[in-house]
Amino acid sequence: MEKSKLLKILKEKELMVSPEGLMELLQLDSPNEIIDELSRRNVLVATKEQIVDIIESNRVSQNVTQVEVIAQTSYDPIAKSIKPRLELSIRNDITGNSRCTGSVEDFVRYFNSRFDKHRRNLRGMASNVGLSSIRDVKNLLKNKESRVIAMVYDKRVTKNGHLLFEIEDDETTANLLIPKDSKLFYDASQILNDEVVAFDVYHAESSLLIGKNFLRPGRLLQERTKRLADEEVYIGFLSDLHIGSKYFLQGQFQKFLEFINGKGTAEQQEIAGKIKYISIAGDLVDGIGVYPSQEKQLVTKSIHTQYEIFCEFLKNIPEHIECIIAPGNHDAVRVAEPQPALPQEFWESVKDYKNLHFVGNPSAHKVHGLELLMYHGTSLDGIISHTQMYKDGYDHPEKVAVGLLQRRHLSPLYGEDPLVPESNDYMVIEETPDMFHFGHVHKNGYIENYNGTMIVNSGTWQDRTDYQVRLGHMPTPCIFPYYNLKTGKLNHLNFRDG
Ligand SMILES: [Fe+2]
Ligand SMILES: [Fe+2]
Numbered sequence: 382m383e384k385s386k387l388l389k390i391l392k393e394k395e396l397m398v399s400p401e402g403l404m405e406l407l408q409l410d411s412p413n414e415i416i417d418e419l420s421r422r423n424v425l426v427a428t429k430e431q432i433v434d435i436i437e438s439n440r441v442s443q444n445v446t447q448v449e450v451i452a453q454t455s456y457d458p459i460a461k462s463i464k465p466r467l468e469l470s471i472r473n474d475i476t477g478n479s480r481c482t483g484s485v486e487d488f489v490r491y492f493n494s495r496f497d498k499h500r501r502n503l504r505g506m507a508s509n510v511g512l513s514s515i516r517d518v519k520n521l522l523k524n525k526e527s528r529v530i531a532m533v534y535d536k537r538v539t540k541n542g543h544l545l546f547e548i549e550d551d552e553t554t555a556n557l558l559i560p561k562d563s564k565l566f567y568d569a570s571q572i573l574n575d576e577v578v579a580f581d582v583y584h585a586e587s588s589l590l591i592g593k594n595f596l597r598p599g600r601l602l603q604e605r606t607k608r609l610a611d612e613e614v615y616i617g618f619l620s621d622l623h624i625g626s627k628y629f630l631q632g633q634f635q636k637f638l639e640f641i642n643g644k645g646t647a648e649q650q651e652i653a654g655k656i657k658y659i660s661i662a663g664d665l666v667d668g669i670g671v672y673p674s675q676e677k678q679l680v681t682k683s684i685h686t687q688y689e690i691f692c693e694f695l696k697n698i699p700e701h702i703e704c705i706i707a708p709g710n711h712d713a714v715r716v717a718e719p720q721p722a723l724p725q726e727f728w729e730s731v732k733d734y735k736n737l738h739f740v741g742n743p744s745a746h747k748v749h750g751l752e753l754l755m756y757h758g759t760s761l762d763g764i765i766s767h768t769q770m771y772k773d774g775y776d777h778p779e780k781v782a783v784g785l786l787q788r789r790h791l792s793p794l795y796g797e798d799p800l801v802p803e804s805n806d807y808m809v810i811e812e813t814p815d816m817f818h819f820g821h822v823h824k825n826g827y828i829e830n831y832n833g834t835m836i837v838n839s840g841t842w843q844d845r846t847d848y849q850v851r852l853g854h855m856p857t858p859c860i861f862p863y864y865n866l867k868t869g870k871l872n873h874l875n876f877r878d879g
Contacts, residue, residue: 382412394420401429441583448527455723456643458654461701463614466655468747469705469738473754473807475719481803492575495790496551497533498809499577502789503530511579514577515548526593531555532577536570544569546592548580548833557582557590571594571770575703575795576788590762599787599810605833608815610749610866614657617863620757620820621841623711625687626667626679626692628844629855633859634713637842640698640861641873649874651671656863658748659702662820662839663709663757665691665723671711678846684713688727695728700736708741709757709821717799719743719807720790723785743791743807754814756791758821758838763797779826780840782817785840786810786834816864823849823856829871837862837871 387406391398394416398406406412409741418435419427436811481487504512513527521527531548540547544559544566548665557580559569569592581594623629641659643650667679676682681690698704706723713727714720722739731737740746743756761781765774774781785791790807792800800808816835823841828834840857849856859876 382407382409382596382822387412395421397425398427398432399429402427402432405429405432405436411650413527428630435674456650456654457633458643458656458701460614460655460657460698461645461699463612463657465701465703465736467703467705467738470740470744471687471743471747471752473719474722474741474812475801475803475807476721476744478805479721479801481801483802485616487804490804491806492532493551494804495575495647495806496577498806498811499598499789500530503579503596505738506579506582506596508579509607514552515550515557516552518554518584518590519553519588523586524583524756526581527584527592528579528581529555529660530577530579531557533572533574536572538570544717545559545833546572546830552627555588555590557592558585559655563592565592565594573764573767573794576790588675597787598789599813601832605813607833607835607869608751609869610751612749613655613867614749615655615863615865616658616660616748616816617653617656617661617759617861618660618751618816618818618837619842619843619861620662620839620841621664621709621823621843622691622694623664623667623841623843624680624691625679625684626843626846627678628846629667629680630820630842630844630858634694634842636876637859637861640876641701641702642697651873652863652872654752656702658841659704660748660755660818661706661709662755662818663742664711664820664841665706665708666709666711666713667843668713670846681793685727688713688723689730692728692730695734695737700734700738703738704735705738705740705746705748705755707740707744707755707757709742710759715801715802718757719801719803722756744782745812748816751815752812753816753818754810756785756817756819758790759820760785760794760800760808761795761819761822763792764871767794767797775822775824775852777826778819778822779828779836781837782826782838783831784818786813786831786836788815816825823854825857825860825862825873827862827871827873828855830869835864835869837864 510526518527518529533846534549542561546557579596580592582590585591594846669684708714708720722740722741745754771781789810823838826838828836840860862873864871
């Protein structure tokens with residue numbers, strides 16, 4: 382553009398530009414878009430770096446939005462002729478139900494709800510000793526045993542090396558000691574603050590209780606066999622797409638979309654043909670302002686554009702595949718859990734697609750007769766950093782998932798990862814799921830059968846970020862797990878290199 386013309390536009394826009402920035406703008410045929418963006422950002426003096434950043438961002442944004450629409454092929458998937466059987470949000474879904482105002486009463490109601498739900502579970506467990514409240518157990522005769530159900534308020538190691546818990550129920554509190562030479566010591570040291578457990582105790586002296594055993598609410602009363610569907614259909618799992626991030630692996634995701642449309646090898650066609658459901662467990666987009674300096678990692682800094690791209694991908698999922706979509710901590714809903722479903726303003730362009738279902742995080746659904754529990758997995762950060770037992774949780778997220786099932790709670794450690802104190806604790810796992818799908822840690826992890834539950838972490842479609850390099854995390858991008866609902870076999874396809 383001619384210099385005089387450019388200077389005139391800048392004057393009209395009341396925008397000052399550094400000499401280097403001006404040189405950059407002069408090289409453009411049409412700098413209007415860049416100038417508009419600079420005005421929108423309210424910069425005092427536009428620098429060369431800011432201008433280059435906008436040029437670069439626009440260029441990539443234009444490329445990334447060009448999602449190929451996959452043409453119909455002669456491919457005829459078996460799943461198309463199978464009637465979908467989907468009951469959405471049968472449990473745990475906060476969408477439309479949030480009543481929390483953050484008052485003190487809300488917190489009281491929240492912890493009461495958590496305590497009551499767990500107490501119901503724990504009460505049903507067999508015991509050789511009677512069940513008492515903390516108040517009654519304090520009056521027990523010396524050395525007489527009882528079971529007490531309590532929430533752990535605090536936990537510490539005494540200077541003599543014993544484990545000391547401060548426990549509470551809805552009436553009072555007590556101190557409970559696990560001696561350092563107890564066989565229970567290591568397991569008990571993995572109990573998290575705010576967990577609700579049943580302790581078998583005896584009364585030693587003064588008001589001190591001694592723990593002999595403890596049970597978590599997820600302990601099974603009898604061996605649970607895996608439930609299966611009567612038709613051979615598959616469910617596939619996705620999470621952590623992080624669309625909008627410069628690390629989103631669009632080419633590989635495009636390959637996945639081709640696969641799902643029957644454009645893969647003969648073997649892949651057979652797999653794709655049986656996929657009837659897809660569960661997407663959050664971090665659909667990278668979002669804006671989720672962490673400091675995130676803008677440097679983004680190819681598009683508009684949240685709406687990020688979701689537009691996501692919706693373009695969704696349009697490429699064949700309509701016979703029912704797709705359940707929950708948010709994560711990067712999505713445009715409140716960051717604190719439980720999170721409601723993504724608002725329609727972000728998926729306006731797919732609102733007429735009857736096979737796309739937006740749900741809350743967490744939420745549970747009936748899929749072909751089996752219960753699917755979806756949870757993004759944000760609580761894993763706090764649990765991994767606070768529990769010795771799960772210190773390898775970023776490499777083996779499935780082990781942490783077992784811990785959540787044993788605790789029957791998706792975010793047992795209150796205060797580490799943001800939770801909204803709703804009067805009903807939506808994070809309690811009230812019914813044992815047949816499938817537990819989560820994400821967040823960007824690492825695939827599977828247990829095909831944990832006491833009848835299939836556990837799957839679906840990894841990510843984002844490449845290793847600078848942040849993950851700094852933390853030493855090794856993600857497993859572009860691995861797509863899928864589960865045969867009839868045989869109970871879990872498998873995966875790797876789209877990383879091809
Ligand atoms: Fe993520
Ligand atoms: Fe996440």
